[in-house]
Amino acid sequence: MVDYRIQGATGEWEVVIGLEVHAQVTSxxxxxSGASTAFGAEPNTQVSLVDAAMPGMxxxxxxxxxxxxxxxxxxxDAAINKWSRFDRKNYFYADLPQGYQISQLYHPxxxxxxxxxxxxxxxxxxxxxxxxxxxxxxxxxxxxQHPTRSYVDLNRSGVALMEIVSRPDMRSPAEAGAYVRxxxxxxxxxxxxxxxxxxGSMRADVNVSVRKPGAPxxxxxxxxxxxxxxxxxxxxxxxxxxxxxxxxxxxxxxQETRLYDPDSxxxxxxxxxxxxxxxRYFPDPDLLPLELDDAFLDECRASLPExxxxxRARYEGLGITPYNAGVLTAEVETARWFDALLEAGxxxxxxxxxxxxxLFGALNRLGKGIEESPVSPSQAAELLGLxxxxxxSGSLAKQVFEIMLETGxxxxxxxxxxxLKQTSDxxxxxxVIAEVMAANEDKVADYRGGKDKLFGFFVGQTMKAMAGKAxxxxxxxxxxxxxx
Amino acid sequence: MTELTxxxxxxxxxxxxxxxxxxxxxxxxxVAKVSAAKQLNAFLVETPDHAxxxxxxxxxxxxxxxxxxxxxxxxxxxxDLFCTKGVPSTAASHILEGFTPPYESTVSQxxxxxxxxxxxxxxxxxxxMGSSNETSAFGNVIxxxxxxxxxxxxxxxxxxxGGSSAAIAARLCPAxxxxxxxxxxxxxAAFTGIAGIKPTYGRCSRFGIVAFASSLDQAGPxxxxxxxxxxxxxxxxGFDARDATSLELDVPRWEAGLSSDLKGKRIGIPxxxxxxxxxxxxxxxxxxxxxxxxxxxxxxxxxxxxxxKYALPAYYIIAPAExxxxxxxxxxxxxxxxxxxxxxxxxxxxxxxxxxxxxDEVKRRIMIGTYVLSAGYYDAYFTQASKVxxxxxxxxxxxxxxxxxxxxxxxxxxxxxLGEKSADPIAMYLNDVFTVPSSLAGLPAMSVPAGLDGxxxxxxxxxxxxxxxxxxxxxxxxxxxxxxxxxxxPEAWW
Numbered sequence: 006m007v008d009y010r011i012q013g014a015t016g017e018w019e020v021v022i023g024l025e026v027h028a029q030v031t032s033x034x035x036x037x038s039g040a041s042t043a044f045g046a047e048p049n050t051q052v053s054l055v056d057a058a059m060p061g062m063x064x065x066x067x068x069x070x071x072x073x074x075x076x077x078x079x080x081x082d083a084a085i086n087k088w089s090r091f092d093r094k095n096y097f098y099a100d101l102p103q104g105y106q107i108s109q110l111y112h113p114x115x116x117x118x119x120x121x122x123x124x125x126x127x128x129x130x131x132x133x134x135x136x137x138x139x140x141x142x143x144x145x146x147x148x149x150q151h152p153t154r155s156y157v158d159l160n161r162s163g164v165a166l167m168e169i170v171s172r173p174d175m176r177s178p179a180e181a182g183a184y185v186r187x188x189x190x191x192x193x194x195x196x197x198x199x200x201x202x203x204x205g206s207m208r209a210d211v212n213v214s215v216r217k218p219g220a221p222x223x224x225x226x227x228x229x230x231x232x233x234x235x236x237x238x239x240x241x242x243x244x245x246x247x248x249x250x251x252x253x254x255x256x257x258x259x260q261e262t263r264l265y266d267p268d269s270x271x272x273x274x275x276x277x278x279x280x281x282x283x284x285r286y287f288p289d290p291d292l293l294p295l296e297l298d299d300a301f302l303d304e305c306r307a308s309l310p311e312x313x314x315x316x317r318a319r320y321e322g323l324g325i326t327p328y329n330a331g332v333l334t335a336e337v338e339t340a341r342w343f344d345a346l347l348e349a350g351x352x353x354x355x356x357x358x359x360x361x362x363x364l365f366g367a368l369n370r371l372g373k374g375i376e377e378s379p380v381s382p383s384q385a386a387e388l389l390g391l392x393x394x395x396x397x398s399g400s401l402a403k404q405v406f407e408i409m410l411e412t413g414x415x416x417x418x419x420x421x422x423x424x425l426k427q428t429s430d431x432x433x434x435x436x437v438i439a440e441v442m443a444a445n446e447d448k449v450a451d452y453r454g455g456k457d458k459l460f461g462f463f464v465g466q467t468m469k470a471m472a473g474k475a476x477x478x479x480x481x482x483x484x485x486x487x488x489x
Numbered sequence: 490m491t492e493l494t495x496x497x498x499x500x501x502x503x504x505x506x507x508x509x510x511x512x513x514x515x516x517x518x519x520v521a522k523v524s525a526a527k528q529l530n531a532f533l534v535e536t537p538d539h540a541x542x543x544x545x546x547x548x549x550x551x552x553x554x555x556x557x558x559x560x561x562x563x564x565x566x567x568x569d570l571f572c573t574k575g576v577p578s579t580a581a582s583h584i585l586e587g588f589t590p591p592y593e594s595t596v597s598q599x600x601x602x603x604x605x606x607x608x609x610x611x612x613x614x615x616x617x618m619g620s621s622n623e624t625s626a627f628g629n630v631i632x633x634x635x636x637x638x639x640x641x642x643x644x645x646x647x648x649x650x651g652g653s654s655a656a657i658a659a660r661l662c663p664a665x666x667x668x669x670x671x672x673x674x675x676x677x678a679a680f681t682g683i684a685g686i687k688p689t690y691g692r693c694s695r696f697g698i699v700a701f702a703s704s705l706d707q708a709g710p711x712x713x714x715x716x717x718x719x720x721x722x723x724x725x726x727g728f729d730a731r732d733a734t735s736l737e738l739d740v741p742r743w744e745a746g747l748s749s750d751l752k753g754k755r756i757g758i759p760x761x762x763x764x765x766x767x768x769x770x771x772x773x774x775x776x777x778x779x780x781x782x783x784x785x786x787x788x789x790x791x792x793x794x795x796x797x798k799y800a801l802p803a804y805y806i807i808a809p810a811e812x813x814x815x816x817x818x819x820x821x822x823x824x825x826x827x828x829x830x831x832x833x834x835x836x837x838x839x840x841x842x843x844x845x846x847x848x849d850e851v852k853r854r855i856m857i858g859t860y861v862l863s864a865g866y867y868d869a870y871f872t873q874a875s876k877v878x879x880x881x882x883x884x885x886x887x888x889x890x891x892x893x894x895x896x897x898x899x900x901x902x903x904x905x906x907l908g909e910k911s912a913d914p915i916a917m918y919l920n921d922v923f924t925v926p927s928s929l930a931g932l933p934a935m936s937v938p939a940g941l942d943g944x945x946x947x948x949x950x951x952x953x954x955x956x957x958x959x960x961x962x963x964x965x966x967x968x969x970x971x972x973x974x975x976x977x978x979p980e981a982w983w
Contacts, residue, residue, distance in 0.1 A: 283863050
């Protein structure tokens with residue numbers, strides 16, 4: 006295993022990384038109000054009286070949001086706290102109508118858990134998750150609507166977020182990237198977050214510190230609201246190098262909040278610890294403690310799908326290569342598609358190779374995701390079945406697949422209508438072989454004189470004469486016999 | 490014939506139902522009284538049309554032979570802490586001046602559904618913070634009562650529901666809503682010679698009530714007698730899915746369950762409520778109350794609530810802490826007052842808006858609350874106060890081992906003169922000493938008028954019950970009321 010190290014003037018530095026990932030809970034309604042959560046609506050059209058913090062309005066917890074957070078916790082083997090509580094985090098800002106965010110500081114819904122990441126150099130590493138709590142999102146300020154005024158859009162105000170707090174267990178930008186990808190994969194399997202980082206459904210606060218290998222933790226900085234895997238990795242790399250530069254120049258790292266600038270790939274200071282808000286957290290008196298009963302927890306557990314690690318192991322158990330198993334399970338849509346393919350009767354190994362090469366190649370070309378594939382899993386299973394039972398050769402199957410992509414027709418129909426069925430009729434093949442040999446007597450003599458390489462020529466000529474529909478294996482056998 | 494405005498809720502309801510008079514006549518009588526009593530400053534907004542519409546609906550329903558709604562034909566007053574759709578709702582604060590909610594509080598909606606009409610919005614201490622009505626941004630309410638010694642010193646109607654108490658005592662309305670966070674129904678009721686009950690926390694929905702201290706705020710009725718309180722409370726209470734702290738319980742039929750027979754009931758007298766410097770008249774009244782309870786068949790037992798003396802300090806940490814957060818939403822961004830000085834940034838706007846919009850007492854409590862929640866002080870104040878609150882609740886639980894109800898004075902004095910205590914917040918806070926512990930414990934408690942002091946001013950007795958035992962509280966209140974035979978009323982000078 007190769008450790009990630011920053012080479013400084015004074016020697017090697019180790020990077021220590023912890024991530025707080027904010028994931029928007031998939032739910033039709035907000036955490037404490039019935040307002041819709043759809044993305045991209047006109048400003049201030051998805052705002053209830055509660056979200057706008059009108060006088061006398063009260064929050065009422067949305068059961069589905071709690072359920073999704075609990076299921077997420079279960080998916081990372083975390084302790085679920087049957088008793089948790091909401092706290093108010095008080096601060097003034099124009100995008101925060103209540104003047105406080107309802108969050109969970111003292112008693113989060115989900116406690117310790119972990120997830121395994123795949124390392125670039127092979128193998129896995131376990132990253133600890135300290136907690137998951139649920140909280141409200143804030144609204145959004147718009148500064149570009151008016152020369153001297155800012156506008157407020159409260160559509161996101163009150164939307165449920167899960168804050169997933171990792172342990173400082175990551176040691177390189179790549180590990181952090183792998184963690185975000187894995188977490189995103191799990192969230193999408195569970196269905197608790199769509200993982201759409203461009204739309205802001207998932208964003209990370211990145212805690213970074215550096216130290217000499219083996220030394221105690223250094224002072225960390227927190228870079229807020231980084232919204233892609235690439236940016237997370239970039240921010241860490243920049244921030245770690247910056248810290249090394251500061252330390253090696255004799256400076257000290259101040260605990261502060263920083264902002265990431267995607268255009269320059271750098272971070273800059275937003276506010277220091279001294280300017281940090283005193284959030285005056287206290288239990289929200291509008292809400293009773295959340296108590297989860299066993300029936301609720303049982304339902305949450307029973308509703309969990311097979312998760313990426315388990316699915317991957319199952320695929321490998323079916324003889325699928327580890328690489329293919331990894332590719333097929335990384336995205337929930339791929340796994341779902343592949344499972345449907347297996348269910349439709351496809352043979353696992355053949356199917357995995359076909360998906361990883363043929364289907365992905367075609368979808369790439371078409372610029373489509375697997376969920377938009379013009380070929381359905383059952384059609385694909387049928388196609389693979391036609392190969393398996395020798396109705397189609399590999400090259401015929403490719404032809405049929407191309408036609409399927411264009412027309413959406415079933416393979417059997419295509420084979421039937423276009424006569425693409427491969428023939429194993431030995432009489433017909435022998436006849437063609439005889440014709441080919443008659444037309445190339447010189448080459449037959451050369452072959453028989455020891456030019457073995459000419460065998461391929463005869464195969465090609467035979468296949469060509471049969472418009473590619475001859476069973477290659479039968480052609481091989483008969484040619485060998487005929488050529489002697 | 491007695492004046493219609495001398496009638497209480499039950500008498501008006503029954504009279505309308507029997508056809509003795511029309512709801513319209515009742516509404517007109519009260520509307521006239523309200524508009525003639527501007528000197529009291531009890532109403533911030535008068536809504537005669539609302540009262541007339543409800544009255545006409547009641548008369549029409551009766552003419553059509555429909556079953557009468559429980560409050561058909563009864564016009565009431567609405568404390569301005571309740572948001573009322575299309576009617577300005579300000580919590581008596583400048584910061585909400587001109588704010589007209591596009592929604593209705595659950596409690597007011599329930600009252601309208603029960604057939605009641607609204608005479609207007611009642612003045613109060615700003616954001617329900619105060620015990621004298623002097624913190625209203627729109628001028629204090631003046632109690633209809635005056636001392637019998639001929640002095641014309643304007644008196645406090647109590648607070649924070651002082652508009653409600655004054656209006657009922659002056660016969661401007663037969664009943665009104667109040668809210669009680671640390672005594673804001675009971676103390677003004679005692680000061681003005683009327684009855685008022687704060688039900689168990691969670692009985693009445695808080696939806697649409699401007700929040701002061703969420704874990705303590707409870708709506709309740711104020712009326713001239715116990716029966717009227719029971720009728721009103723039946724209409725106001727009930728589960729509401731829009732309030733997460735609302736109790737999912739059926740509403741008992743409290744009026745039907747009224748009984749002044751206290752046989753088999755043990756009434757506890759908490760010795761810690763014998764506070765220093767309590768006027769002897771209050772002590773004497775308490776003793777009379779004990780005798781009445783015994784006369785009604787109750788067994789009297791002495792009990793101890795050892796943490797009582799910590800209740801007031803704990804309350805004045807918890808309530809301001811919650812208030813400091815609850816009032817953060819009044820920021821000038823979305824509704825209400827906005828003060829935007831030239832060149833101001835967002836922070837400047839907050840500061841200017843809140844400086845101009847909140848009164849001194851509100852600012853004082855926001856600052857206290859902010860302080861007790863701040864890093865470094867949280868444990869010493871808020872956490873400690875929360876523990877005290879638990880101990881207070883345990884005190885009551887222990888007391889219920891030996892008694893069913895508690896009997897205490899409502900307030901440590903009769904109504905004081907306006908201005909007398911406003912310079913001394915602590916003296917003002919001490920007014921809540923008997924009402925705060927049951928608020929901290931979320932228990933039902935009511936004040937009934939029980940007598941007059943040497944100056945001819947009303948005094949009240951408080952009954953505290955177990956959680957959800959409003960019936961027990963009302964019944965004991967009824968027994969006291971019958972024996973007290975309180976008939977005094979302020980002579981109209983306004």
